[in-house]
Amino acid sequence: MNALSAGLERRLLQITIALAGFVPVGAGMLGGLLGSTMTGDPVASLSIDSHIRYLSGLLLGIGLAFWECIPQIEHRGPRIRLMTAIVFLGGLMRLIGLIAMGVPGGGMIFGLCMELVVTPLVCLWQWRVARRYKAGG
Numbered sequence: 001m002n003a004l005s006a007g008l009e010r011r012l013l014q015i016t017i018a019l020a021g022f023v024p025v026g027a028g029m030l031g032g033l034l035g036s037t038m039t040g041d042p043v044a045s046l047s048i049d050s051h052i053r054y055l056s057g058l059l060l061g062i063g064l065a066f067w068e069c070i071p072q073i074e075h076r077g078p079r080i081r082l083m084t085a086i087v088f089l090g091g092l093m094r095l096i097g098l099i100a101m102g103v104p105g106g107g108m109i110f111g112l113c114m115e116l117v118v119t120p121l122v123c124l125w126q127w128r129v130a131r132r133y134k135a136g137g
Contacts, residue, residue, distance in 0.1 A: 091115025
């Protein structure tokens with residue numbers, strides 16, 4: 001493929017990461033501000049609420065780290081892979097909870113799909129874009 005299509009693919013990847021990043025950034029901010037009430041479930045214990053707020057901060061950080069990769073996405077493979085591994089492991093833990101406790105609400109299922117499907121696919125896409133740029137477009 002020519003350099004124009006490599007550039008277009010790069011731009012589409014950047015847009016995808018920008019849009020997908022609103023999920024962890026938004027959920028992280030909501031969880032940090034609302035704590036356990038964010039889920040719509042009855043208020044949890046103070047310890048669980050505190051844990052949700054802490055994990056929400058991590059989620060916010062993950063989203064911001066993905067966003068930081070956007071300007072030079074073709075050079076951010078190691079960071080994208082690390083962040084993908086972290087997100088994927090979180091998704092596996094969520095899947096274990098689904099199996100052990102039952103199916104959670106729609107928002108949690110959406111998160112599970114983002115964690116186990118979308119994020120790994122974006123990671124593979126970044127790898128493809130990086131290879132094309134390394135090969136000269």
